Amino acid sequence: MARRMGSHSEITGPRIRAAALRLFARRGFAAVSMRQIAAEVGVQAGALYLYTPDKEALLHDLLRVHMEDMIATFDARPAPATPVARLEDFARFHIGYNLDHAEAVFLSYMELRNLSAGNFATVEALRHAYEDRLSAILSAGQAAGTFHLPDLRLATMAIIAMLNGVNIWFRESGRLDRAGVAGIYWDMVRKAVSA
Amino acid sequence: MARRMGSHSEITGPRIRAAALRLFARRGFAAVSMRQIAAEVGVQAGALYLYTPDKEALLHDLLRVHMEDMIATFDARPAPATPVARLEDFARFHIGYNLDHAEAVFLSYMELRNLSAGNFATVEALRHAYEDRLSAILSAGQAAGTFHLPDLRLATMAIIAMLNGVNIWFRESGRLDRAGVAGIYWDMVRKAVSA
DNA sequence: GTCTATAGAAAGATAGAC
């Protein structure tokens, strides 16, 4: 028996989230209407409310799932043995993951202010959990005498900010490919934490 | 003869821009209504249109004036003699200026997408003009053999991104004061461009 | 599960009185 027409819950949900992610990232959360999201998916605005209680919950879900996926993907990989190797691994992973998920990364920095206090807190906690991975690497290298950091917390923030910056200007069609960019950034990161 | 009541063009214009800057930065351009801006200033919504042709022009003006002021302020200062001293001067200026104008800095990165193509181009050109100041310093140090850069353009972007990151987490009431933060960041920048 | 239709609120911008 064929599925009844108009019944597509398994695919409409993900399509709504994909459309919302793209539109929110490109135009901003407040500038995107539920009608625009529905039009992208090919359903009516009212149908969206079968998948999300309201617009903010849709944003929160996108940000939370993004952060959870980033942490899980990082943790699922084998960790190199030395602090230096682990730092290089982090730098290359971060650049690659961010470029692969540029819209979600952009959203997760830009649209936090559109979350209610509770939703904001969950996303911030996830971000800190990710940053703690880098801090742990730096701390281990510092203890081993490999790294020389003026300040652990500031070094963490400085490295994250530097690596995040790649997403602002990188284009696949540009002068350098991803591996080339990652190699150059790793060189600067390595020197910044050395003696 | 006393000024007629309700005539305040010299002060209302700046007050509108100040209110728009604050509201746009905190809630986002699209999320702020002309009525909210007017309420902040203490006038009716219609009165705003004596000072701006529309909402986007108000945003464009804020971003353009911000970038022009940043460049002019930087250029008005005496330039140190050596590339190293000029780079340290740039790092400290950039952190200080960004913290002094946090809302405008945030706006000028986040709300570019709400500008029309022409307005976007003028702001981008100003941003590049500012970045060129840093590139020139790095290039001079490279030529003198003081700096060792894997890539001039990427080093420029990496340093700007790293310094911009301070605005995300810095609080006046925090563990470190501005000079302390600037000193630590300068240490990391210096090492990143060294041999 | 999706549709049409709509309630109710709020938006950007303008007209004309003062």
Add this chain to the structure above:
DNA sequence: GTCTATCTTTCTATAGAC
């Protein structure tokens, strides 16, 4: 220069048919 009033559009969210 500012106000009140309003035009027109658009928004989020819901109700009820199918």
